[in-house]
Amino acid sequence: VNVVDTTNPVVTVTGDNPATVELGDTYNDAGATTTEGTVEASGTVDTATVGSYTITYSATDASGNVGTATRTVNVVDTTAPVVTLTGAATVTVELGGTYTELGATATDASGTVTVVTSGTVDTDTVGSYDLIYSSTDASGNVGFAERTVNVVDTTAPVFTSSASFSADENQTAIGTVTATDLQSVTFSVSGTELAITSGGVLSFVTAPDYEAKSSYTATVTATDASSNTATQDITVTVNDVGGIDDDPGTGTGTGTGTGTGTGTGTGTGTGTGTS
Incomplete structure (x- = not known):
């Protein structure tokens, strides 16, 4: 009677399956176990590139039977770009002066990203103006930074x-x-x-x-x-x-009068004058 072994070893993945790792992080494989033989793993995970990767674990027993198991590792990017202002977050400009935009920079694990600036500053009008700097990576994550520009008037008429x-x-x-x-x-x-x-x-x-x-x-x-x-x-x-003195004044005057009859008489009169 020939006794043969045709049963493959049972390989069991240890840890999460599928596993998720953030873009740019380090992937540490948890390995696998087997009922017979030694487990060997094949496959690589590129944590610098978003994607789905497969790790295959295999074990071979003494009879040459091979057991396998696989793990899927998903490299994902859920981290927004980091936007850093160039210059101060709060800027003060005198009314009628000139505002110089210094911009911002952004970094992201996915590689080079650009910064888009929105908002305007009217230096002819006193007020507070908000400038928004945003950056979007290839996975659609958006990072923001904000600058406030205060236009003030400290100059007297x-x-x-x-x-x-x-x-x-x-x-x-x-x-x-x-x-x-x-x-x-x-x-x-x-x-x-x-x-x-x-x-x-x-x-x-x-x-x-x-x-x-x-x-x-x-x-x-x-x-x-x-x-x-x-x-x-x-x-x-x-x-x-x-140039004429228009202040009213008073004065006196004299006058003479004659009478009829056998005698003469005198009379007095008053008048007004200017001074």
Whole structure:
């Protein structure tokens, strides 16, 4: 009687099957066991390349019977690119100045990736602007970085009108105060004798009388939309209209009169005059 062995060894994979490894990581094979013989593994896993790889385990017994088992190893990329800003994450630019974009760089295990920048900065308008830098790898993973650019106004208005005004008496109009600024400017004036509109039109609260007061002083403040302020001390000279003293005065006069009859008499009269 010939006793023969025709039964293949049983090979059992150890660990996960299928197994998953992240792109760029190290794959450590857990191996396999067998009921007879020694297990030999064949096949490779390239963790630098996304894909599916097969490892085959085989064992041969003394009778030449061969048992096999396989493991599937999936190399996957679930990691987004790392986006790194060039320059600061928060940048401040003066209103009307120039913003220089420094960009960003990105790295990824899959290889070279590019960075796309979205968003704009309007240096003519005060505000906060967000710039988004994104990078997408071959597996569709997206990495982001963000920069905030603050456009600010720290510059005060500059007066362009004279500090000296003149105006005729007996009327309220004086003139207009002006100032330059990259934003809108409003005006105010000190004291109670002069008034000014937000647009800079200057006037007397009460029409002046040259004979009563011929010169007025006050401080005008210009304020822009960012609350930066500038001041200017002004003088308003009142003009004597026509150069004639128009202050009413009083005077007395004498007169003579005659009467009829047998005698003469004297009379008095009053009158007004100018002085």
